[in-house]
Amino acid sequence: MKRFLETGNFAVTQGAIIAGCRFFAGYPITPATEIAEAMSVNLPLVSGYYVQAEDECAAMHIAVGAASGGMKSMTATSGPGYILYADPYGWAIGCEVPMVVLNSQRVGPVSGITGAPGQGEFYNSRYPTQGGNYETIVLAPNCAQEAMLLTAEAFYLSERFRTPVTVLADQLITDGFEDISVPETDEEKEQMGMRFMERKVKQGPEFYPPTDELDVPPVVLGHKTGALMSDWTPTEEGYDIETLEAHHKHSYRMIYKIRNHRELINHSETLFVDDDPDLIVVAYGTPSRTVKTAVKKAREKGLKIGMIRPISLWPFQDELFSRTSNYLVVEFNYDGQLVREVERAAPSESRINFLGICGELPSVGLLHESFDKLLNNEPLQRQGWETEAW
Numbered sequence: 001m002k003r004f005l006e007t008g009n010f011a012v013t014q015g016a017i018i019a020g021c022r023f024f025a026g027y028p029i030t031p032a033t034e035i036a037e038a039m040s041v042n043l044p045l046v047s048g049y050y051v052q053a054e055d056e057c058a059a060m061h062i063a064v065g066a067a068s069g070g071m072k073s074m075t076a077t078s079g080p081g082y083i084l085y086a087d088p089y090g091w092a093i094g095c096e097v098p099m100v101v102l103n104s105q106r107v108g109p110v111s112g113i114t115g116a117p118g119q120g121e122f123y124n125s126r127y128p129t130q131g132g133n134y135e136t137i138v139l140a141p142n143c144a145q146e147a148m149l150l151t152a153e154a155f156y157l158s159e160r161f162r163t164p165v166t167v168l169a170d171q172l173i174t175d176g177f178e179d180i181s182v183p184e185t186d187e188e189k190e191q192m193g194m195r196f197m198e199r200k201v202k203q204g205p206e207f208y209p210p211t212d213e214l215d216v217p218p219v220v221l222g223h224k225t226g227a228l229m230s231d232w233t234p235t236e237e238g239y240d241i242e243t244l245e246a247h248h249k250h251s252y253r254m255i256y257k258i259r260n261h262r263e264l265i266n267h268s269e270t271l272f273v274d275d276d277p278d279l280i281v282v283a284y285g286t287p288s289r290t291v292k293t294a295v296k297k298a299r300e301k302g303l304k305i306g307m308i309r310p311i312s313l314w315p316f317q318d319e320l321f322s323r324t325s326n327y328l329v330v331e332f333n334y335d336g337q338l339v340r341e342v343e344r345a346a347p348s349e350s351r352i353n354f355l356g357i358c359g360e361l362p363s364v365g366l367l368h369e370s371f372d373k374l375l376n377n378e379p380l381q382r383q384g385w386e387t388e389a390w
Contacts, residue, residue, distance in 0.1 A: 001181050001182070001183055001184060001188050002181070002182045002184060003179060003180065003181050003182075004179075004180045004182065005177055005178070005179060005180075006144070006177060006178070006180050007034060007144065007174065007175055007176060007177055007178075008141075008143070008144035008147045008169065008173040008174040008175065008176060008178070009031075009032065009034035009035045009038060009174045009175070010034070010038055010144075010180070011144040011145065011147045011148035011151075011178075011180045011182075012035055012076070012102055012147050012148065012151045012167070012169075012174070013035055013038040013039055013042055014148050014180070014182050015147065015148035015149060015150070015151030015152040016039075016074050016100065016151050016152070016155065017042060017043070017046060017048070018148075018152055018182075018183070018189070018194070019072065019151065019152040019154075019155035019156065019194075019196060020072045020155065020196070020198070020199070021043075021048070021072045021073065021074050021100070021155065022043065022046065022047065022048035022049065022071050022072055022073075023043070023048060023049050023050075023051075023063065023066040023067075023071040023072070023073040023074070024036065024039035024040075024043060024048070024049075024050050024051070024063070024073070024074050024075065024076075025050075025051040025052075025053050025058075025059040025060075025062035025063040025066065025073075025075050026039070026050075026051075026052070026053065026059050026075055026076055026077070027052070027053045027054070027055055027056045027058070027059045027077070027081065029056065029077050029078045029080065029081045030078065030106070030114040030115060030171075031078060031104045031106060031114070031115065031171040031174050031175045032076045032077050032078050032081075032102065032103075032104045032174060034174070034175075035076040035102065035174070036050070036052070036076065039074075040052075049066075049071075055084065056077050056080075056081035056082075056084040056085060057084045057085065057087065057088065059075050059077070059081075060075055060084075060085040060088040060089060060092075060101070061088040061091075062075075063075040063088075063099055063101075064088050064091055064092045064097055064099060064164075067092070067097045067098060067099040067218075068095070068097055068219070068220065068221050068229060069220065069221055069222060070199060070201060070220045070222070070223060071199070072098075072099075072155060072199055073099045073100075074099060074100040074101070074102070074155075075099075075100075075101055075102075076101070076102035076103075076104070077101075077102070077103060077104075078103065078104045078105065078106050078114075078171075079103070079105055079106055079108050079112070079118070079120060079121055080108075080110060080111055082101075082103045082121055082124060082128075083124065085101065085128060086128060086129045086130065087129065089101070089128040089129045089164065090128075090129030090130060090131065090231065091231045092163075092164040093128075093129060093134050093136070093163060093164060093254065094134075094231060094250075094254070095219060095229045095230070095231075095234075096162040096163055096208070096218060096219060096253075097162075097163075097164060097218065097219075098155075098158035098159045098161075098162055098163065098164070098165075098199075098218050099158060099164045099165075100151065100154045100155055100158055100164070100165055100166075100167065101164055101165070101166045101167070102151065102166070102167045102169060103121055103125065103166060103167070103168055103169065104169045104170060104171055104173070104174040104175075105117065105118045105119050105120060105121050105168065105169065105170040105171065105285075105332070106118050106170070106171045107120075107358055107359045108120040113359060115171065115175075116171060116358075116359035116360070117170040117171040117172045117173075117286060117332050117359065117360075118170065118171070118332050118333060118358055118359065119170060119284075119285060119287075119331050119332035119333050119337070119338075120332075120333050120335075120337070121168065122168075122313065122331075122337040122338055123337055125138045125166045125168050125313065125314065126138065126313075126314045126316075128166070133247075133251040133254055133255065134251070134254035134255060135254065135255050135257075135258035135259060135314070135315055136163075136164075136166065136258075136314050137154075137157055137158075137161060137163060137165045137166070137258060137265055137312070137314060137315075138165070138166045138167075138168050138312065138313040138314040139153060139154055139157075139165065139166070139167050139168065139267070139311065139312055139313070140167075140168045140169070140284045140285050140310070140311060140312075140313050141167065141169055141173060141285070141311075142173070142284070142285050142286055142288045142289055142309070142311075143173065143178060143286075143289065144173060144176065144177075144178040144180050145178065145179075145180055145181065146311075147167070147169055147173055147174070148180065148182070149192060149193070149194060150167055150311075151167055152194050152195075152196070153194070153195060154166075154167050155196075155197075156195040156196055156197050157264070157265060159197040159198075159199065159200075159218070160197055160214050160215055160264065161214060161257055161258060161261070162214075162216055162217075162218050162257070163257075163258070168285070168313060169285070170285050170286050170332060172286040172361070173285065173286055199218070200217035200218070201217055201218075201220045201223050201225060202216065202217040202218055202219050202220065202225065202227065203217075203225055204225060204226055204227060204237065204238075205226075205236075205237050206236045206237065207219045207225075207227050207228065207234070207236070207237060207238040208234045208235070208236050208237075208238060208250060208253070209236060209253070210236065210249035210250065210252055210253055211253060211257075212252070212253065212256040212257045212259075212260045212261070213257070214257065214261055214264075219238070233246050233247045233250055234246070234250060236249070258315060259315060262315055262317075265312050265315065266312055266315075266317055267311040267312045268308065268309060268310050268311050268312070268317060268320055269288075269307075269308075269309040269311060270306070270307065270308050270309070270320070271292065271295060271296075271306060271307040271308075272295065272299060272304075272305065272306040272307065273306035273307070273308060273323070275304065275306075276304070277304045277305055277306035277325065278303070278304045278305065278326060278375055279303075279304070279305045279306070279325070279326045279327075279328060279371060279374055279375060280305070280306045280307065280308055280323070280325050280326070280327050280328070281294075281295055281305060281306070281307050281308075281327075281328045281329075281330060281367075281371075282307075282308045282309075282310075282321075282327055282328065282329045282330070282338065282339075282342055283307075283309060283329070283330040283331070283338075284309055284310050284311070284313060284338065285332065286332070286361065287330050287331065287332055287357075287361060287362060288307075288309040288330075289361075290361050290362055290363070290364060290367065291307060291309075291330055291362075291367065292307060292309075293364055294364045294367035294368060294371070295307045297364060297368070298368060298371055303371065303375065305371060308320050308321070310338075313338075316341050316345065318344075318345040320345075321342055321345040321346040321350075322345075322346075322347070323346075323347070323350075324346070324347040324349045324350050325346070325350055325351075326350070326351045326353070326374060326375075327342055327346060327350060327351065327352050327353065328353045328354075328355060328370060328371070328374060329342050329352065329353070329354050329355070330355045330356075330357075330362060330367070331354070331355075331356050331357075332356075332357065332358055332359075333356050333358055334356045334358055335356070336354045336356055339352060339354040351374075353370075353374055353380055354380070355367075355370050355380060
């Protein structure tokens with residue numbers, strides 16, 4: 001095992017290469033630029049390839065093309081670049097191209113603040129392209145070490161589900177320096193719980209079977225497969241067609257290959273939720289670290305407070321919120337996105353509250369103040385531009 005004091009960007013690179021990534025296409029954008037830089041240095045050392053694209057849309061197209069040719073492929077960006085991925089992302093979803101996309105969220109909208117963390121692409125990651133009729137897989141780390149592990153996991157899931165997988169990080173994760181352990185042996189990888197699946201090649205003639213089965217090898221162009229791939233609705237053989245029956249069959253697979261195998265994706269962290277807490281605090285990504293500290297300190301004071309951290313964000317884990325309770329959702333944004341899903345999933349008798357802060361971590365003091373208000377049935381009332389209330 002090697003240990004490094006390094007950034008989350010470095011950790012992501014290590015996780016990708018360990019998982020077998022051998023192609024990366026990117027375009028510089030803070031705070032994900034260092035992933036491209038690290039890939040440009042490290043991929044050639046393992047007989048891999050790095051391509052500098054002319055813009056984000058081109059980077060995604062190139063990465064999809066490499067994956068379609070049989071390579072384990074990846075790209076990385078931040079919010080303004082992520083939205084430019086929409087068209088090629090749709091191509092990858094519709095053609096079932098396994099690859100990994102990392103999005104390091106920063107303050108928005110649009111360019112916002114380049115060097116400050118945000119969580120504004122929660123819904124964008126669920127619907128990264130137009131048209132609907134599909135599900136997505138999204139994983140959200142809360143530290144550099146987990147970013148390495150979830151990047152490797154994303155490659156594993158992408159192969160099994162035959163779909164692009166998003167790793168939804170934020171600026172504090174990718175830019176922050178932390179202690180990172182990188183496994184060197186198969187035994188060490190297994191101890192870390194890492195899972196791997198090698199790239200296979202789908203042989204025809206049925207390249208797009210209307211089934212929810214997993215482990216169907218991806219469609220690969222070349223390799224004497226005779227495969228076809230386009231952004232139109234395909235027949236099972238891959239020919240373009242415009243019939244609702246064909247579209248229904250294809251959409252069934254896009255949706256139910258993921259919905260019917262959620263147990264392979266679902267991952268979460270819970271704390272003190274089994275003793276009927278008076279308040280359950282919900283957060284993902286970097287804010288969950290401060291929330292965890294605040295919850296532990298509150299428990300030391302005798303307060304019955306629990307915590308839920310969704311690690312796999314999509315498909316959304318409704319079952320985590322089956323308790324009728326008082327919920328507080330903490331996010332790196334002012335508008336509230338995760339909170340809307342909690343409100344939808346929780347029993348109607350539950351109380352759903354929101355604390356949004358953008359660009360910086362909420363302090364433990366602010367969280368404790370919010371806990372006290374909610375436990376005393378006081379609203380999180382804030383005035384003017386300074387704060388927000390759900």
